[in-house]
Amino acid sequence: MKKLLIASSSSVHGKGYLEYILPELAEFFKGVNEILFIPYARPGGITHEAYTEVARKGFESIDIRIKGIHEYSNPMDAVNQAKGIFIGGGNTFLLVKQLYDLKLLSTIKNVVENGTPYFGTSAGSNICGLTMQNTNDMPIIYPPSFDTFGFVNFNLNCHYLDPDPTSTHMGETRETRINEYHTLNKTAVLGLREGSWLHIKKGKIILKGSLNARLFQQNKPALELPPNTDLSFLT
């Protein structure tokens, strides 16, 4: 049975890395003393080593060790042996390209479907949807496909931002972009605001955190869903 935490972001304004979600992480990874970290999304282009160090410090206070996948000679073995997996944020195009190039997409999908607990933030959460097509990231590299894990039967837009009514900028709002997506695609999209996450366990997909999420479905008005909504009706 799948066990996932799919978080919009690793940080919220004014708090340290993962700080807002630490109590949930401690509970979620209870009994797991080491997690495999996958740093491929490289936020700001930082190295795998530097990014893994960030993750290590984030998990220190809940006594969970972090090992970076780049520390293993065979990344596929690392995934198969992992007691828990954390994929951090950064650039989704780069992350997906790496996962395809190293043939890790199906390997990770397989272990998570079989019960290895998975925690994702931002880019690491985008890829939990059917495709990465609702990322906000810049296409800095060309991946062989936009198809991703499909741990949920919809797509995710992380760092969801409401339109700013005072803005004079003429670029598209997030809502406009997602509506453009729905002129070509049927997959529902969940706009997950910073500080929100999904907890997937025993077949339920529960919205956690204190904020609503915004659900976009083709040819329907967008819906505001309050915390504790079970999104398994979308599957």
Add this chain to the structure above:
Amino acid sequence: MKKLLIASSSSVHGKGYLEYILPELAEFFKGVNEILFIPYARPGGITHEAYTEVARKGFESIDIRIKGIHEYSNPMDAVNQAKGIFIGGGNTFLLVKQLYDLKLLSTIKNVVENGTPYFGTSAGSNICGLTMQNTNDMPIIYPPSFDTFGFVNFNLNCHYLDPDPTSTHMGETRETRINEYHTLNKTAVLGLREGSWLHIKKGKIILKGSLNARLFQQNKPALELPPNTDLSFLT
């Protein structure tokens, strides 16, 4: 000899469609009484007909007729016969996919290299760079490649936005995204603010409008370039 106007956006705050750039368009298209409009980027998902009507109204006051490429039975012939070409904004992924699917990329490139004047806004400007990899758009469809016209020897980031120092949002700034691009790619990127455009003529690439543009080069600090800078040093 190439003749292009590459505009950051079709509109600026408080003005109508193309209004801010009409005097320049009248001058640029002097002697041309009909322009081929390519509506494939479909902003907000509008139809080719509706989008062409928007362009038609935009050009009405300077007495230039607009014909939509979808009104022709053979789009390649339409490009080859065009006296001028305008590609409007919308979603760059969709625009590029359509241009590849209809085998129009090389056809348009060829006529523009041979002197057909080209006007682009937003997505229609992104594709004037070597690749579309600095678009802000959502990847709502998978194009066969990110390579684009290469009318200039760098890439463009349209609707360039400066970081907002008061923001509490944790998503990446535009500058962070472009810097991530430069951890993997060498191509220079020009951040073109709304209301700015490039005028390419007689081998010169002149920044027009009242604002600076921001130039990002790999391993160099970003540069603010004032109006009337000639960017042909990048070629």
